[in-house]
Amino acid sequence: MFGAILWFAFPINKPGDTLLQNALFFVLGGVVVISALCVIYFRNPIYSALALVTALFAVAGLFIILEAYFVAAVQVIVYAGAIMVLFLFVIMLLNLGDEESLEDRLSWAKRVAVVIASLFFAEVFYITIKLVGSVNAPKVTSGQPVGDPKTIGELLFTKFLLPFEVASLILLAALIGVITLVHRRSDERSHTSSDT
Amino acid sequence: MDWLTYLVLPLIKIAIAIGSLLLGVMMMVLAERRVSAWLQDRHGPNRVGWHGMMQPMADGLKFIFKEDLIPGHVDKPIYLLAPLVILVPALMTWAVVPFGTTDPTQVPTLFGQPFKFQLSDLNIGILYILAITSLGVYGVVLGAWASNNKYSLLGGLRAAAQMISYELSLGLSLIGVLMISGSLKFSVIVAQQTDIWDWNIFRQFPAFLVFTIASFAETNRAPFDLAEAEQELVGGYHTEYSSLKFAIFFMAEYLHMIVGSAVNVSLFLGGWHLFGIENIHWAFSILIFCAKVTLFLFFYIWVRWTLPRFRYDQLMMLGWKVLLPIALINIVGTAIILAF
Numbered sequence: 001m002f003g004a005i006l007w008f009a010f011p012i013n014k015p016g017d018t019l020l021q022n023a024l025f026f027v028l029g030g031v032v033v034i035s036a037l038c039v040i041y042f043r044n045p046i047y048s049a050l051a052l053v054t055a056l057f058a059v060a061g062l063f064i065i066l067e068a069y070f071v072a073a074v075q076v077i078v079y080a081g082a083i084m085v086l087f088l089f090v091i092m093l094l095n096l097g098d099e100e101s102l103e104d105r106l107s108w109a110k111r112v113a114v115v116i117a118s119l120f121f122a123e124v125f126y127i128t129i130k131l132v133g134s135v136n137a138p139k140v141t142s143g144q145p146v147g148d149p150k151t152i153g154e155l156l157f158t159k160f161l162l163p164f165e166v167a168s169l170i171l172l173a174a175l176i177g178v179i180t181l182v183h184r185r186s187d188e189r190s191h192t193s194s195d196t
Numbered sequence: 197m198d199w200l201t202y203l204v205l206p207l208i209k210i211a212i213a214i215g216s217l218l219l220g221v222m223m224m225v226l227a228e229r230r231v232s233a234w235l236q237d238r239h240g241p242n243r244v245g246w247h248g249m250m251q252p253m254a255d256g257l258k259f260i261f262k263e264d265l266i267p268g269h270v271d272k273p274i275y276l277l278a279p280l281v282i283l284v285p286a287l288m289t290w291a292v293v294p295f296g297t298t299d300p301t302q303v304p305t306l307f308g309q310p311f312k313f314q315l316s317d318l319n320i321g322i323l324y325i326l327a328i329t330s331l332g333v334y335g336v337v338l339g340a341w342a343s344n345n346k347y348s349l350l351g352g353l354r355a356a357a358q359m360i361s362y363e364l365s366l367g368l369s370l371i372g373v374l375m376i377s378g379s380l381k382f383s384v385i386v387a388q389q390t391d392i393w394d395w396n397i398f399r400q401f402p403a404f405l406v407f408t409i410a411s412f413a414e415t416n417r418a419p420f421d422l423a424e425a426e427q428e429l430v431g432g433y434h435t436e437y438s439s440l441k442f443a444i445f446f447m448a449e450y451l452h453m454i455v456g457s458a459v460n461v462s463l464f465l466g467g468w469h470l471f472g473i474e475n476i477h478w479a480f481s482i483l484i485f486c487a488k489v490t491l492f493l494f495f496y497i498w499v500r501w502t503l504p505r506f507r508y509d510q511l512m513m514l515g516w517k518v519l520l521p522i523a524l525i526n527i528v529g530t531a532i533i534l535a536f
Contacts, residue, residue, distance in 0.1 A: 081326075
C-alpha cells in the first residue's frame, strides 16, 4: 500500500533503472514511511528513538540504490552511529517515561502544532505537484559514480568551499556555546556549595 | 550467467566467510582459556578431546541445553532484539576485509569466474568499517536498558560513553593511512603494502598505536572492560541474559576481536603479503593472513591477562587527552610530509 502511494507521489525517472532497484526503492521507502510514523506514535521514547534509527537506515539504503555509497556511509556514521546513540544515552539517563504529565503540559501546543504542520504539508505538497516531471536526475556521464568520495571531496573544497566552511563554523559555535553554558553552571554550583 | 555471478558466488563466499568466522570464535574461546591458564601457570581445559580441542563443542552444547530464561521485569521486544543487534554488525564488518589474494591473475576460478577472497571491494571500504562498528554499541545499550536492572544500565551507559569516545580516535587514526594510500578501498591499501618496509605500521606508527588501543576499547576487552566489570556490575549489560542469548553476546565479543584484528592486519600489517613476495599462490596468501590474525589475537589475550582494568576517569582521559591529540598530530604531520 505504501509502495503504491509512493509510486503515485514520486515516479522516479532515473537512467539505468532496473526491476531490482525499483523493488528495493519501494521496500525501503515503505520502511522509511512506516518507521517515521512509528517515531510519532510510539508512547515510549526509547521505541521512538529506535524507530528513528530504522528510518535513518532505510534512507541510507535509498542512497545506496542511487549508488551514492559515500553519502550512505556518512548517513550511518553521523546519524545512526553518533547522534542517535547520544539520544538513546540521554533518554536512558533521564529515564523519561511519564508520558501522561507530558500530555497535560503540551495540550495547548498541540493546536499550534497542527496549524504549522498543515501549512508545512501544504507547502511540500504544492512543491511536489509543481516539480514532478519537470526535474530530471543528473545523468551519469562517465564510469565515476555520483557519490564517489573523490568527487564529493573535490566539490567540497572547490565549488562549495564557502558553504562548507560556514556550516563548520555554525557547528563550532554550537559546540563552544554548549561548553560555555555547562562551564558557567558548574561554576555556580561550586560557589553555592562552598557557601553552604 | 548473471544470476550465477550476482547470487551464487557471493552466497558461497558469505557462507565460507561466516563459517570460518564462527569456527574462529570457537578456537578463540578455547585459546583464551588455554593461554590464560598458561600465563597463570595452570593447565586449563585439556580433558575434552586432544589438548581440549573439543571443549568449545561441549561449551556450546551446554549453552543450548540451559533453560532459556526471560526475567519478568524486562522489556521483552528489545530484550530479544539486543543479541541480534550486537551479532549482525560483528558479522557484517567482515564483508570488506580481503582475507586472501585479490590479484585477478592469481585467484582460482569457480564456474569460470575469478574467485576473489573478499566479499565486496567497496570504494568506501574504510568508511564502511567505521559505519558498521559505530552500530555495535546499540546491542550493548539496548540489552542494558531492556534488562531493567541497575547494574545492566550502568554497564550500558559506560559502554556507550566509552565507545563514542574511542570511535573518534579510531576514525581519526585511519585518516593518516587514507592520506598515504589515497584510496578507501581495502584491495588498494593492501596492494600498496607488498614490501615489508611499506607496511603501514612503519609508515604510520602513531596511527597504528592509536588504532590498536581504540579497537581494544571498541571491543570492550580488558583493560577497557568497564562495561562488564564483574567486581562492580555483576556482569554489566548481559547480567539478565542466559542460555543461547548470553552465548550470542559472548560470541559477538570474540567476533569483534577477530574482525578488529583482521582489519588491523589489512590496514597496518600488510594483509596477506609477506616478505615482499609478489604473485603469491592463493592458498599461501590465505595462510599468511590467518597466521597474522592469529598472532594479533594472541596479543589480545596476552594483554587481557596481563594488564589491570582502567579506572573510569583514566579511561576517559586516555581517550580524549592522549589518543585524540596523537591522532590529530599524526594527521597534521602526515599532511606536512606528503605536501613536501
